[in-house]
Amino acid sequence: MRIKIASHSGFCFGVKRAINIAEKTLKESKDSNNIYSLGSIIHNPQVVEGLSKKGLKVIKDITNIKKGVVIISSHGTTIEAIKKIRDKQLDLIDATCPFVKSAHNIVKDLKASGYRIVIIGDKKHPEVKALLSLAGRKTKGNKIAVISQTTQSKNNYLKGVARLLKKDFNELRIFNTICNDTAHRQALTRELLKECDVMVIVGGKNSANTRRLWHICKESGVDSYHIETDVELKKEYFSGKRCVGVVSGASTPDAMVQSVVKKIKRKRGI
Ligand code: SF4
Known part of the structure; x- marks a missing residue:
């Protein structure tokens, strides 16, 4: 393997x-x-x-x-x-994070200019709660602006924007606030999905960007396991598999990824 x-x-x-x-x-x-x-x-x-x-x-x-x-x-x-x-x-x-701060500044400017602000993201996540508190609760007006949680997947964001396009408005402004690191990890995950028949996603179960990588893997139909540490790995994950892809979230230390790889090798006798 x-x-x-x-x-x-x-x-x-x-x-x-x-x-x-x-x-x-x-x-x-x-x-x-x-x-x-x-x-x-x-x-x-x-x-x-x-x-x-x-x-x-x-x-x-x-x-x-x-x-x-x-x-x-x-x-x-x-x-x-x-x-x-x-x-x-x-x-x-x-x-x-300065990328999150940059989204704050966009929201502040939009609010000052009278836009209704739509945030596409997980409303329970602290980043989105902060953006909501800055955006206020304006529900009327036909000038709409839309921004994304920094760790959103582009596909989800585009789906949200497509839903907004069906609404009545005079003006719709779209900001790409997905951070480069998130976009890069998601693209690399999609690349590995083309070659691998099992995926291991390493990172906090409470990490939005890690969970997003796991969703991308699950949606593809490839067997995928989200783990925090090597202790969670099971031998049967790799039974009959040809290629395992290992990806990690933005808050996962490199040492954690290396110990997961070592453990996979041990389990498979590689
Ligand atoms: S993933 Fe990292 S770089 Fe991107 S917004 Fe979050 S903390 Fe900042």
């Missing part, structure tokens, strides 16, 4: 940046008991666990926080949460 690993793996720029910000804050802070991240700083439980061993505390909201530093995750947060942090005079460190 051949093993084909996507040529682009490991952390994306935004995830690497957020981890560096968290590690620097942990190292330099004089009050190491009060360093918080609002939500998981990135969506990879094993990496978050590593940071929490160094002292980073993940919180869902800041209601009970009285002092210290709050780090905004790579996904960004709502304007209401930012206001609460400022009102409580906590130190705020922003690790929002």
